[in-house]
Amino acid sequence: MDLIKLNNLSKTYQIGQNKVEALKNVDLTIQNGEFVAIMGPSGSGKSTLMNLLGCLDKPSTGEYILDKNIVSKLDNNELAEIRNKKIGFVFQNFNLLARTTAIENVEIPLIYSGINYKERESKAKNKLDLVGLRDRFNHKPNQLSGGQQQRVAIARALVNEPVVVLADEPTGALDTKTGEEVMTIFHELNNSGITIIIVTHEIDIAFHAKRVITFRDGVIIEDNNKI
Amino acid sequence: MNLSQTFIIALKALRVNALRSILTMLGVIIGVAAVIALVSIGTGAQDKIVGQIEALGSNLLIIVNASSRDSGARMGAGSKLSLTIKDVELIANNKKLISIATPTIHTKGQVISGNFNWSTDITGANRNFFIARDWSIAEGRMFNEIENNSTAKIGILGKTVVDNISPNSSPVGTIIRINRVPIKVIGVLESKGQSADGKDQDDIIIIPIQTVQKRILGSNKRARPNMVHVIWVKVIDSSQMTEAEEQIKEILRKQHKIRPGKEDDFKIHNLEEIRNTVSQSIGVFTLLLGAVASIALVVGGIGIMNIMLVSVTERTKEIGLRMALGAKRKDILMQFIVESITLSLIGGLIGIIFGIILSYLISKTAGWPTTIDINSIIIAFFFSAAIGIIFGAYPARKASLLDPIEALRFE
Incomplete structure (x- = not known):
């Protein structure tokens, strides 16, 4: 099943007098259950693609279909809802709220879905358990290691059962060993059927993925499906 | 996202910066306390003076002789003696009123x-x-x-x-x-x-x-x-003062044989009117005191706005994150508005307590009569809520209009 479909997608920024074409007429289809790495040097358009896939930004032209929703036609509120229900974000520097426990951090997406306190807590505990943080429920970010923080962030990305997890340089702030641990979790998640898209410039990380898409100057120059 | 949830988030955020929150509230506390204490002084004065007028006898009409006219020079109230014992009897005969x-x-x-x-x-x-x-x-x-x-x-x-x-x-x-x-x-x-x-x-x-x-x-x-x-x-019956006044006027004009169009040779003072006039003029004075004190409240509001703006800037990344995780613009707007209302309302409540204590101290130490009007408490409460909304609106709107991508990138 086509989970993500980009038809002739372009994104142009106006920076002063200059028009910068960050993405040029990109066509891309990602199936349900894939594990995709998006690579490319800085300025290649991979961050722009990530923002568009994550519904944080709207394309200039073209069409974006996510899980049968024509996202490119939605307004800000509808996009917020899509981000809340269908997308799980994992960021390079974790983006956990300071002075807030692991459980409370994981609960945030559920708050915006209007789920009650009890259910939130049980779901958050469930996902923290899944990433191996059973004994860290009430720890705050400053009491957790980098790897543990990123695992809290992954639990947060998963808590609302999204159709896709978008990870932007998820190992960028971690040492190689913990980075590998985090990638192992992504593997396990993918094996259980969750679609994962990782943006990275590290070839080692991309190596974990089953499909590697390489961007340069706003266009796909290589789409290497290992399967 | 429901309101109680927003409120919990707001309280947590305020607790994280407890000292700053208290200092911010202080502006509202001082403003509300000043309004309540000063208005209580005005109201106290009003009550005392109105009480004195009422002590003169309520439901009272006082009829005096009018001024006489001597070749165009009017001689002042009571200079012409036209009222008689007979008038008194005629007025007293009106047993209904x-x-x-x-x-x-x-x-x-x-x-x-x-x-x-x-x-x-x-x-x-x-x-x-x-x-x-x-x-x-x-x-x-x-x-x-x-x-x-x-x-x-x-x-x-x-x-x-x-x-x-x-x-x-x-x-x-x-x-x-x-x-x-x-x-x-x-x-x-x-x-x-x-x-x-x-x-x-x-x-x-x-x-x-x-x-x-x-x-x-x-x-x-x-x-x-x-x-x-x-x-x-x-x-x-005090509700029939005007009616009684009219009837007395009629009786006296008839008795004194005053032709229509001619001036009365008597004057009726209505204590109710005097009371109202005095009460009104002190009311204006009280309002003035309240207005001066509200300046402090407005300054307190500006303090809230200032801190909320700092808070929005500081938490830009958090706002971006919340947006990425599904917060709508109105959720962010509500979060910051509720935060500033919480600040101003808690400040308002503490201010009310301080105001009551202050007005008590004023009446004890300076010996001025003070009356705490429940209305001034209610108004102060809603005024501080309004301060929270008004001065929280701009920072909250600013937060809600942030671009999630820019906000997430903010360091």
Whole structure:
């Protein structure tokens, strides 16, 4: 099943007098259950693609279909809802709220879905358990290691059962060993059927993925499906 | 996202910066406390003065002679003596509206008692006068039924007169002289203090009206036998004051044979009107005090806005994250508005408590009468909520309009 479909997608920024074409007429289809790495040097358009896939930004032209929703036609509120229900974000520097426990951090997406306190807590505990943080429920970010923080962030990305997890340089702030641990979790998640898209410039990380898409100057120059 | 959830998030955020939150609230606390304390001073003054006017006797209409006209020069109130005993009787006949109509005549006289002497107001009155004025006897007794309509040489003294002619012993039973007429003191009036216009109401001696007319004023050429200076009218129901006033006017115009279009030769003072006028003017004063104090409240509001702006900038990344995780613009807007309302409301509540304490201290230490009006508390409460909304709106809107991508990238 086509989970993500980009038809002739372009994104142009106006920076002063200059028009910068960050993405040029990109066509891309990602199936349900894939594990995709998006690579490319800085300025290649991979961050722009990530923002568009994550519904944080709207394309200039073209069409974006996510899980049968024509996202490119939605307004800000509808996009917020899509981000809340269908997308799980994992960021390079974790983006956990300071002075807030692991459980409370994981609960945030559920708050915006209007789920009650009890259910939130049980779901958050469930996902923290899944990433191996059973004994860290009430720890705050400053009491957790980098790897543990990123695992809290992954639990947060998963808590609302999204159709896709978008990870932007998820190992960028971690040492190689913990980075590998985090990638192992992504593997396990993918094996259980969750679609994962990782943006990275590290070839080692991309190596974990089953499909590697390489961007340069706003266009796909290589789409290497290992399967 | 529901409101209680937003409120919990707001409280958490405020607790994280507890000291800053308290300092921010301080502005609102001082503002609200100042409003409540100052308004309580104004209201206290109002209550006191209105109380004094009411002590003059409620439901009271006071009819006085109008000014006379002498070749175009008007001579001042009471200069033309047109009111008579007959008028009093006619007014009193209107039993439906009027419970009491009683006349008084007034003159100045030197009161002599032993070595002391004192110039005071000599009022000729009936027993009903005391009822009309709600005035009771502190010591001794009232005129009896027979004395009331006789020329008995008796008198009741006001407190000030007693202080001046018999400072060391009770004057009751002694004989004093007024314009060479010996008068036996039979009682002392209860003290009424100053009137609203600052006149000492206790500087008075009350003598049966006939006595004043025939014995004290007897030699005065201007004194006609039936003349009356003032008619005191007690209306049964205070809601019928205007009606009573109209009817009295009609009776007197008819009795005095005043043709339509001509000026009245009397004037009716309505205590209700005086009370309202005074009450209104002090109300304006109170409002002014409140307005000055609200400046402090507005400054407090600006403090909230300032801190909320800092907070929005500081938490740009958090806002971006919340947006990425599904917060809509209105969720972010609500989060910050609720935060600033929480600040201002908690500040408002503490301010109300401080205001009450402050007004209590003012009345204790400065001796000013203060009255805490429940309305001023309610207004202060809603005003502080409004401050929170108004001064929180801009920072909250600023937060809600952040671009999630930019916000997430913010360091």
